[in-house]
Each structure stands twice: as structure tokens, then as C-alpha cells.
Amino acid sequence: MSNGFKCAGTIQSKDNPRIKQFCALAKAKKQRICEGLFVLEGIRLVADAVKNGAAIEYVLATQKALSELSEFDFDNIPVFEIPQQLCEKISQTQTPQGVFAVCAMIDNHIDFSKKSGKYLMLCDIQDNGNLGMIMRTADALGVDGMILSNCCDVYSPKTVRATMGSIFRVNFVVDKNPGLMLETMKENGIYTYAAVPDSRATNVSTFEFPQKACVLIGNEGNGLSPDIIEKCDDSVTIRMNGTIESLNAAMAAGIMLWELCGKDGHNAL
Amino acid sequence: MSNGFKCAGTIQSKDNPRIKQFCALAKAKKQRICEGLFVLEGIRLVADAVKNGAAIEYVLATQKALSELSEFDFDNIPVFEIPQQLCEKISQTQTPQGVFAVCAMIDNHIDFSKKSGKYLMLCDIQDNGNLGMIMRTADALGVDGMILSNCCDVYSPKTVRATMGSIFRVNFVVDKNPGLMLETMKENGIYTYAAVPDSRATNVSTFEFPQKACVLIGNEGNGLSPDIIEKCDDSVTIRMNGTIESLNAAMAAGIMLWELCGKDGHNAL
Structure with a gap:
């Protein structure tokens, strides 16, 4: 070399x-x-x-x-x-x-059959800046795989810039059929959790994710579709003191990632 | 009316x-x-x-x-x-x-003498989008007060837009003398924590903040100044699996806020 x-x-x-x-x-x-x-x-x-x-x-x-x-x-x-x-x-x-x-374009493959794995699935995220920022955070907190289901283009210059290079480090796949993807994960023993604004859902701060888990984050304005929520094993939520609109999709994804896989990190801040 | x-x-x-x-x-x-x-x-x-x-x-x-x-x-x-x-x-x-x-302009006052209070102090945050997003998250997670010390202009149209209205809900003050502000907080029994990229610092995920606590977040590129870190009671850090550069200031502030005051929230996501 x-x-x-x-x-x-x-x-x-x-x-x-x-x-x-x-x-x-x-x-x-x-x-x-x-x-x-x-x-x-x-x-x-x-x-x-x-x-x-x-x-x-x-x-x-x-x-x-x-x-x-x-x-x-x-x-x-x-x-x-x-x-x-x-x-x-x-x-x-x-x-x-x-x-x-x-x-x-990057040719990734996510191995769902591993004994343990933490995954993030984004459904219908439409803001390039949000997508890039989430990928950057997923890189920092060490996700095992990221599924971009019907999101905006990860290869647009704006998204690529917002990832700050994480596009080359995060193991992501682009998907168009979230229902089939959920089935594939289930077949591999991965528990799936829909992030929802619903106080009856499991409070993510007091919940411990299993060894094989995937959190799903929905669209900026509309969240996850009822169909997708229905197909997940459970729903999780971020309890807040303020107004619901105040947590944007990227920040919600960041806090979910922190609870999912961030806490056992090796490096600092 | x-x-x-x-x-x-x-x-x-x-x-x-x-x-x-x-x-x-x-x-x-x-x-x-x-x-x-x-x-x-x-x-x-x-x-x-x-x-x-x-x-x-x-x-x-x-x-x-x-x-x-x-x-x-x-x-x-x-x-x-x-x-x-x-x-x-x-x-x-x-x-x-x-x-x-x-x-x-908004005329806020932070009452540091309350029996319990969770505060966020931003030092030298220079990106309008980051400042707005942090204020938005502070609103969602319910901080008791936010100190903007030598940050970019909170009243610039770009910051105001990025707050999504949280500028009218968060109790924030603009400050130019962080040393004096830290002294005031100490006099009121508030413990101050510098967020730093240092693996020797206290791991925020296993740490419980006291009833009166303030987390300090530094500049996007340079973090907190050594002088400010020295003046704080302790340093806290977000342990990561990935690369240090991958967590931006707004996301780091969001995770700190979540650990500081988000977990006992009343509403959902």
C-alpha cells in the first residue's frame, strides 16, 4: 500500500x-x-x-x-x-x-442471524438533515444495522453531507417493503418495537431491550403507520414533561438509540 | 377575552x-x-x-x-x-x-433558589440550528432553566424558527459571564457538571444527578474551555461505541437532558 x-x-x-x-x-x-x-x-x-x-x-x-x-x-x-x-x-x-x-453506492448486508444485535428501522423519514443526523448518531452509539424503509434518498448530497462520513461506517440497507422486513426480522428472533407518542406504550426509560431488538421510528409529521405498529411485537415511548411536538424525529431516534445500544459504549462523548 | x-x-x-x-x-x-x-x-x-x-x-x-x-x-x-x-x-x-x-425580546428570570431544579447551560454554541434544536428538546424534556452563555443569537430568525415555538415556553436567560453564573449556581446549592469527551469522566448512563443539577455543553468544535471544566463540580460523559465526532452538540445535549430530567416525564414521545 x-x-x-x-x-x-x-x-x-x-x-x-x-x-x-x-x-x-x-x-x-x-x-x-x-x-x-x-x-x-x-x-x-x-x-x-x-x-x-x-x-x-x-x-x-x-x-x-x-x-x-x-x-x-x-x-x-x-x-x-x-x-x-x-x-x-x-x-x-x-x-x-x-x-x-x-x-x-454502498453494498451492505445486515446479518440478522447473529446471536445478539441492535437495529434501527426508519420508516418514511423525509428530511435529509434528519436522516443524516440519525445515521451519524447510530454510528456514534454503535448500532448493528440500520434499515431505511421508504425514506428520502440517503445518497442525496444533503444527506451524505449531514452523515459527516457515517454513511461509510454504518451498516445500512435501503428497503421498500417494511412488512416483509419485519417478517424477516421476526424469523430471525429479533423483537420489534414501534416508537409511538402514546402514554400507554412501554416507557423506554424503565424498559430493558432484549439481546436481539429493533426500534422503528416513523415519519416526521405522521409517525409510524397503524399497519406497521400492529405488526411490531410491542410499542415503546419517550415520556416527556413538555409538549409532544417538541421532540423532532432525529432527537427521538437519538434517545431511542441511546436506550437501545448506547449505554454500554466504550469511548467517551 | x-x-x-x-x-x-x-x-x-x-x-x-x-x-x-x-x-x-x-x-x-x-x-x-x-x-x-x-x-x-x-x-x-x-x-x-x-x-x-x-x-x-x-x-x-x-x-x-x-x-x-x-x-x-x-x-x-x-x-x-x-x-x-x-x-x-x-x-x-x-x-x-x-x-x-x-x-x-423575552424577559425571563431563572429562580435558582428552588428546592429542586434541573438546568442546562450552553457555552459558545455557534450554530443557529443546534441552538434551536436544543431549546426544542429542553422544552420537551422539561428543563427548569436554560443559560445561553456566549452563544449565537437566540433571536436570529433561523434560531427562532428552529425552536418551533419553544423559545416562548423555555425559561432561558442570555449570559456573558459563565464564571460568575457558575458561582451564582454554586451559592444556590446547584451541582454543576461539565459534559466532556473524556473516558475518565463520570459515565452519565450509570450516574444519578442530584435534585439540583446543571449540565454544561460546550462549543460544536472545541467543547468546553478548560477554565470552565475546572470550575465545575464534576465532569460527565456519554460513552460511545463509534467515533467521537459522530455525536453532534445538539444530540449530545439531548441525551444529557434525557439523563438529567427526561426520564420522569408525564407525556409520551
Whole structure:
């Protein structure tokens, strides 16, 4: 394994196929699905992708940014230099760092048959920032697997940015059939818990989750569907002193994750 | 108490003094401090302000929005009708609801002498979204008081929006001298706990906070200053399985609040 990289060439025109591809992937979910690719922007995200063995197709970087990339192992990844005006054209941030990459979608697999496992299933989460923040928290608190069922696009640039690199560390799968997913978990002995705003549900603070457990979090506005709640083994709730609307979906997921798997952590804050 | 309101008149020009005042207050912290006023946008925020007895100077609303305001008690608050193009000019959202208000800054007082009390002190939080989200969570989990020490402006439109109305429900004070604040709390028998990323600190999940306790959360990038940590009675930490960077300040504050005061809540999720 060698460090550093060789510049594969310089791209000058906005009509270059790689620039056009980058912009198309950044813009449309349809394009991402069609090509099985997504985009990254920023030194940290690209570095996290490299560190975690993501399949990067190519990197685009300004001359200034190239010098900062030398510490990462870009062996076999083509790195193209782009001028500042192209950087500003393709950037989605106000102060671009000048580093971009096109990366293959992540091919995860969750092993539900393990003897113990803590899982989080998100149903119909629609805010990119919330999805990213939940994935970041799941990474911190050490979930064994995360199921994104009918959520907003995890590969949208906004979600990817909000994950702060956790997209490369969390074992997640994208799902479209929550009913079937619940059945699969049940067959593997995983107890499923619907997080609901209902004071009759089990109080999560006084409850101890079993060794194999999955918590389900629903949509920001509407929560989980009655159909999904019905299919779960039990319902759990976060008791509050204030108003119900005051806990957003990301924070509710964070507190559930803390109760589910955070408390036996090894590192600190 | 009567419901509804009388329209105090119609504003047509962008040069009208109230429109100019609204825009100046929305734009600059200096102007807000100078006038002791801040702005609200959206039906929910304005309704929350009215419900919680905030001192609203005046309301601006489009004809369409006026009809939706009739259920709230705007007695004695002047409501001015504005045309759609003025609404679009002063709005900070992509799909404006057409309701705006200018409101007096909130005059809170935290009574530290109570027999029991759970407090949250934020030091140098600089992201408006984080500050709003933490206030929202503090509202949900029922903190007795919140101290904003050298944080970003709680009255900026972005923070106010992120609080989702909790700015009118949480008992918060703005502070510039955290050392003096800590002394005041100590004099009142409140134990102070610095939240730190240090595995030698007390594990918050196995610790029981005393009846009078305050948790301190530091800056997004740098945490709490050594000086502040030194002045606290003890340090507490959130043990993690993943990487330290993966828990953002708002989520860390949320989990601390949950451990501090959330677990004995009355309502659900």
C-alpha cells in the first residue's frame, strides 16, 4: 500500500463528460439510481470514503486542494485537477474546499442471524438533515444495522453531507417493503418495537431491550403507520414533561438509540 | 377575552416604516439588541407567541393568511394587511405562509433558589440550528432553566424558527459571564457538571444527578474551555461505541437532558 497519488490529468471545460456526470449525479436521484453512483464534496467526506474502502470512481480537485490530499491513499483512483471556476460551478457549499468525488453506492448486508444485535428501522423519514443526523448518531452509539424503509434518498448530497462520513461506517440497507422486513426480522428472533407518542406504550426509560431488538421510528409529521405498529411485537415511548411536538424525529431516534445500544459504549462523548 | 381581531390598516409600500423595521430586525443582531425586538414568521410561531403571552408589537399578514388567524386572540395587537409581493419581499422561506410579527425580546428570570431544579447551560454554541434544536428538546424534556452563555443569537430568525415555538415556553436567560453564573449556581446549592469527551469522566448512563443539577455543553468544535471544566463540580460523559465526532452538540445535549430530567416525564414521545 502506497500513499499519495498521481494526477490523471487536468479538466478545463464544463462540457467535459466527468463534470457533466458529476452535476447530473448531484442533481437527480433518478440519475444516481440509474448509474449506481453518488457524489461527495469536501476533504473529510472523501477521506472517510477512502479510509473505509468505498469504491471511488474518480476524484476532482483544485490545485490548492491537491496538496492537502497527499496524506491519503488514492492508489488506483484517478485524480483530476480542475480550475477554481469549475470548482465553484459544481460545488454545493458557500466556501468550497475544492475536493469532489464520484463514488459507487454502498453494498451492505445486515446479518440478522447473529446471536445478539441492535437495529434501527426508519420508516418514511423525509428530511435529509434528519436522516443524516440519525445515521451519524447510530454510528456514534454503535448500532448493528440500520434499515431505511421508504425514506428520502440517503445518497442525496444533503444527506451524505449531514452523515459527516457515517454513511461509510454504518451498516445500512435501503428497503421498500417494511412488512416483509419485519417478517424477516421476526424469523430471525429479533423483537420489534414501534416508537409511538402514546402514554400507554412501554416507557423506554424503565424498559430493558432484549439481546436481539429493533426500534422503528416513523415519519416526521405522521409517525409510524397503524399497519406497521400492529405488526411490531410491542410499542415503546419517550415520556416527556413538555409538549409532544417538541421532540423532532432525529432527537427521538437519538434517545431511542441511546436506550437501545448506547449505554454500554466504550469511548467517551 | 375576545377572539379574532380588527385589521388596523393596509400597508402597500416597501418604504413603510414597519416594513423597513421588520427587514432591519430580521437582518441584523445589532438592530435587534438596539430595539429590544425580534421577528417571527409563520402561523405556528405567531400563534405560539400569542398563546404564551409574548409582547407582540404588530402583525403583518396577507389577505389569504388573515382568514386563518381568526381563531387566535389578537386583542389589542395591531394587524396590518400586506399584499403578496411585500410578503415575498420580507419572507425568509421558500413558500411563505403570509404571517409575520415583530415581538419584544423575552424577559425571563431563572429562580435558582428552588428546592429542586434541573438546568442546562450552553457555552459558545455557534450554530443557529443546534441552538434551536436544543431549546426544542429542553422544552420537551422539561428543563427548569436554560443559560445561553456566549452563544449565537437566540433571536436570529433561523434560531427562532428552529425552536418551533419553544423559545416562548423555555425559561432561558442570555449570559456573558459563565464564571460568575457558575458561582451564582454554586451559592444556590446547584451541582454543576461539565459534559466532556473524556473516558475518565463520570459515565452519565450509570450516574444519578442530584435534585439540583446543571449540565454544561460546550462549543460544536472545541467543547468546553478548560477554565470552565475546572470550575465545575464534576465532569460527565456519554460513552460511545463509534467515533467521537459522530455525536453532534445538539444530540449530545439531548441525551444529557434525557439523563438529567427526561426520564420522569408525564407525556409520551
